[in-house]
Amino acid sequence: MSDYLESVLAKVKEKNAHESEFIQAVAEVLKTIKPLVEKEPIMKKTSLIERLVEPERIISFRVSWMDDNGKIQVNKGYRVQFNGAIGPYKGGLRFHPSVNQSIMKFLAFEQTFKNALTGLPIGGGKGGSDFDPKGKSDAEIMRFCQSFMNELYRHIGHDIDVPAGDIGVGAREVGYLFGQYRKIKNVYEAGVLTGKGLEYGGSLARKEATGYGLMYFMREMLKANNLELKDKIVTISGSGNVAIYAAQKAFEYGAKVVAMSDSTGCIYDENGIDLEEIKRLKEVERLRIKEYLQKHPNAQYMENTEGQTPKVYTIKAEIVLPCATQNDINLETAKLLVENGVKAVGEGANMPTTIDAIEYLIKNGVILAPAKAANAGGVATSALEMSQNSMRLSWTFEEVDKKLDCIMTNIFKACSDTAKEYNLGIDYVAGANIAGFKKVATAMLAQGII
Ligand code: NDP
Numbered sequence: 001m002s003d004y005l006e007s008v009l010a011k012v013k014e015k016n017a018h019e020s021e022f023i024q025a026v027a028e029v030l031k032t033i034k035p036l037v038e039k040e041p042i043m044k045k046t047s048l049i050e051r052l053v054e055p056e057r058i059i060s061f062r063v064s065w066m067d068d069n070g071k072i073q074v075n076k077g078y079r080v081q082f083n084g085a086i087g088p089y090k091g092g093l094r095f096h097p098s099v100n101q102s103i104m105k106f107l108a109f110e111q112t113f114k115n116a117l118t119g120l121p122i123g124g125g126k127g128g129s130d131f132d133p134k135g136k137s138d139a140e141i142m143r144f145c146q147s148f149m150n151e152l153y154r155h156i157g158h159d160i161d162v163p164a165g166d167i168g169v170g171a172r173e174v175g176y177l178f179g180q181y182r183k184i185k186n187v188y189e190a191g192v193l194t195g196k197g198l199e200y201g202g203s204l205a206r207k208e209a210t211g212y213g214l215m216y217f218m219r220e221m222l223k224a225n226n227l228e229l230k231d232k233i234v235t236i237s238g239s240g241n242v243a244i245y246a247a248q249k250a251f252e253y254g255a256k257v258v259a260m261s262d263s264t265g266c267i268y269d270e271n272g273i274d275l276e277e278i279k280r281l282k283e284v285e286r287l288r289i290k291e292y293l294q295k296h297p298n299a300q301y302m303e304n305t306e307g308q309t310p311k312v313y314t315i316k317a318e319i320v321l322p323c324a325t326q327n328d329i330n331l332e333t334a335k336l337l338v339e340n341g342v343k344a345v346g347e348g349a350n351m352p353t354t355i356d357a358i359e360y361l362i363k364n365g366v367i368l369a370p371a372k373a374a375n376a377g378g379v380a381t382s383a384l385e386m387s388q389n390s391m392r393l394s395w396t397f398e399e400v401d402k403k404l405d406c407i408m409t410n411i412f413k414a415c416s417d418t419a420k421e422y423n424l425g426i427d428y429v430a431g432a433n434i435a436g437f438k439k440v441a442t443a444m445l446a447q448g449i450i
Contacts, residue, residue, distance in 0.1 A: 213377015
């Protein structure tokens with residue numbers, strides 16, 4: 001890193017001392033954009049990097065709601081509107097007990113560059129709450145979502161900020177949020193939220209988009225390195241929205257997914273995971289992954305131990321897809337993956353790999369599909385949902401899927417061309433960071449000092 005970028009990072013650390021995830025996300029980007037900053041001295045001259053690491057706005061608010069026992073619960077709500085230079089803020093809402101300002105800021109920061117990479121006119125934002133949806137009744141989820149929207153509605157709009165789902169926020173939650181927005185505003189503004197149900201403005205293929213998009217990116221990345229998915233053994237961390245549809249597409253491409261997980265542990269089924277059963281357990285019944293054994297007694301279940309490598313990464317695989325949460329793969333886990341002969345890692349989750357683990361994997365010849373690029377299919381399809389909403393029409397599944405494939409293929413090309421331009425070899429992480437950063441920076445420069 002140059003002295004200038006070091007000094008920017010030092011300031012970020014000083015100003016955001018308790019926000020380790022945000023500092024990590026900024027460090028990862030700053031470590032890779034040195035060649036760009038050297039080539040474009042105007043960035044330093046106009047303090048562009050300093051401006052880009054500061055969110056445009058952070059909204060934090062109280063969410064009070066009543067549980068089924070009549071007790072009043074209070075949670076924290078957030079919306080970080082990080083950068084609106086290329087379009088309305090866009091990014092999901094996460095409901096998980098670990099949510100705090102640092103996690104919201106890291107996600108919104110990454111989202112800014114991810115959205116730029118899609119080639120679509122969307123800025124970067126993210127939001128959520130430390131509310132834990134696990135074990136809550138439908139009525140409790142609805143009351144929480146309504147209370148959350150009672151504040152959020154004043155900060156969003158189809159030309160202002162368009163939230164969607166993320167961990168803990170799926171079609172059910174988006175439905176309750178949309179209903180409350182419509183009630184308060186007395187307007188049918190379909191494009192204010194994405195990930196909606198098909199009956200009220202949702203897009204076909206949005207549910208599948210992040211997982212499918214990840215595999216379209218993987219297909220292109222493997223092809224560029226003379227590899228393919230066919231006959232490869234795949235393991236996936238997570239069993240939520242991204243994980244399920246990545247698994248589905250991996251099977252379609254002839255790979256065999258042998259393990260999936262949730263936060264408590266993983267299942268290993270050497271014959272290949274029964275994905276319909278995972279969908280039933282996770283999308284319908286909302287049960288723990290361990291219940292897979294009820295129908296498949298010959299599969300194995302391995303429980304995670306706090307502070308140790310999640311068990312899903314101990315299983316031998318050629319392709320590993322972290323699709324759960326941030327910092328899932330640390331240096332120790334990366335070493336284990338290399339020892340086990342992994343060829344490629346595809347980041348479905350946001351920032352699932354620590355910086356030292358990324359460096360170790362790349363140094364050891366593992367091809368890594370970086371989250372900012374590889375999981376952009378979800379937000380890209382959300383933007384296609386917004387387009388359909390404003391045109392008041394619906395495209396078929398095949399039309400949306402084809403556009404998604406084309407977008408992911410172009411994103412891989414942008415990462416790979418940039419990596420080539422700057423002599424970065426297979427470092428697609430740097431390729432993605434530079435390509436995304438350049439677009440946002442250019443838009444900011446054109447818009448003056450604001
Ligand atoms: P879901 O809520 O559908 O699923 C999350 C999965 O990850 C579950 O299996 C969950 O297990 C597991 N998980 C969550 N938190 C942890 C944790 N702290 N430790 C271990 N496992 C955990 O979320 P999504 O599939 O939508 O999101 C997964 C990742 O993909 C996130 O990083 C998200 O930001 C990213 N992403 C999602 C997009 C989307 O369109 N949905 C778009 C781009 C990125 P459990 O049920 O036990 O909590």
